[in-house]
Amino acid sequence: MQSISKQELRKIYREKRLNLSNEQFQVLNGELISRVQKWDVARVSTVHLFLPIEGNREPDTYAIAEWLRHTYPYIRLVLSRTDRINHRMHHVIWDDSTILKQNHWGIPEPQNGVAVSAKEIDAVFVPLLAFDIHGNRVGYGKGFYDRFLAECGPQTIKIGLSLFDAEPAITGIDAFDVPLDYCITPRQVWTFSIAP
Ligand SMILES: Nc1nc2c(c(=O)[nH]1)N(C=O)[C@@H](CNc1ccc(C(=O)N[C@@H](CCC(=O)O)C(=O)O)cc1)CN2
Numbered sequence: 410m411q412s413i414s415k416q417e418l419r420k421i422y423r424e425k426r427l428n429l430s431n432e433q434f435q436v437l438n439g440e441l442i443s444r445v446q447k448w449d450v451a452r453v454s455t456v457h458l459f460l461p462i463e464g465n466r467e468p469d470t471y472a473i474a475e476w477l478r479h480t481y482p483y484i485r486l487v488l489s490r491t492d493r494i495n496h497r498m499h500h501v502i503w504d505d506s507t508i509l510k511q512n513h514w515g516i517p518e519p520q521n522g523v524a525v526s527a528k529e530i531d532a533v534f535v536p537l538l539a540f541d542i543h544g545n546r547v548g549y550g551k552g553f554y555d556r557f558l559a560e561c562g563p564q565t566i567k568i569g570l571s572l573f574d575a576e577p578a579i580t581g582i583d584a585f586d587v588p589l590d591y592c593i594t595p596r597q598v599w600t601f602s603i604a605p
């Protein structure tokens with residue numbers, strides 16, 4: 410089977426994103442968000458989101474947050490602050506009192522808020538550049554999400570969001586790579602495990 414390295418995939422998918430016209434991006438993003446909104450959130454009480462690096466054409470997770478807040482007001486939303494030295498993430502509750510500030514990479518980050526441990530998180534929306542049909546993912550290559558997801562509990566559902574389809578296989582997957590349970594794309598929802 411054809412399989413491509415993480416490094417090559419990063420390059421290809423960065424270009425694929427930047428080559429989208431604004432209109433194509435809006436359409437794909439809209440389809441992706443509608444699929445997310447079909448998600449059955451029963452029993453989920455704490456949801457972790459990333460906020461998009463807009464210049465990199467990441468999905469509009471603000472729309473997901475708005476939908477969750479409106480439809481499931483009891484759900485606690487969680488965001489992270491990144492530690493660029495240790496490649497770690499610190500998680501806090503995102504509410505009306507949260508002050509957001511763009512970091513070095515253009516990621517809006519909370520400047521304050523009540524800390525949450527990875528163990529308390531029921532579902533994580535995971536950013537990615539590419540993923541494969543086995544649920545492996547490729548990110549920007551600093552291992553932030555690999556470290557974070559390794560600290561989550563067995564109940565934590567890991568949901569990738571991608572504007573593009575799955576690759577047949579990614580080479581160079583190592584023991585640190587945490588596979589996704591689901592990946593939502595504009596075309597379909599991929600299920601990789603019998604998630605809790
Ligand atoms: N919205 C969002 N938040 C996230 C991630 C993400 O992918 N998206 N991350 C997922 O892990 C972590 C941040 N990781 C990142 C790592 C590199 C770059 C980046 O743009 N790097 C530049 C240049 C490299 C550099 O400055 O050192 C680049 O790749 O062009 C961005 C985010 C945590 N938060």
Ligand SMILES: Nc1ncnc2c1ncn2[C@@H]1O[C@H](COP(=O)(O)OP(=O)(O)OP(=O)(O)O)[C@@H](O)[C@H]1O
Binds near residue numbers: 546553555
């Ligand atoms: N739990 C961990 N402990 C120590 N090193 C780790 C851990 N997780 C990942 N790493 C290391 O981090 C580096 C980046 O990993 P990888 O290429 O898989 O990043 P990625 O999944 O694309 O990025 P990200 O998770 O930031 O989206 C690798 O060298 C990997 O070995």
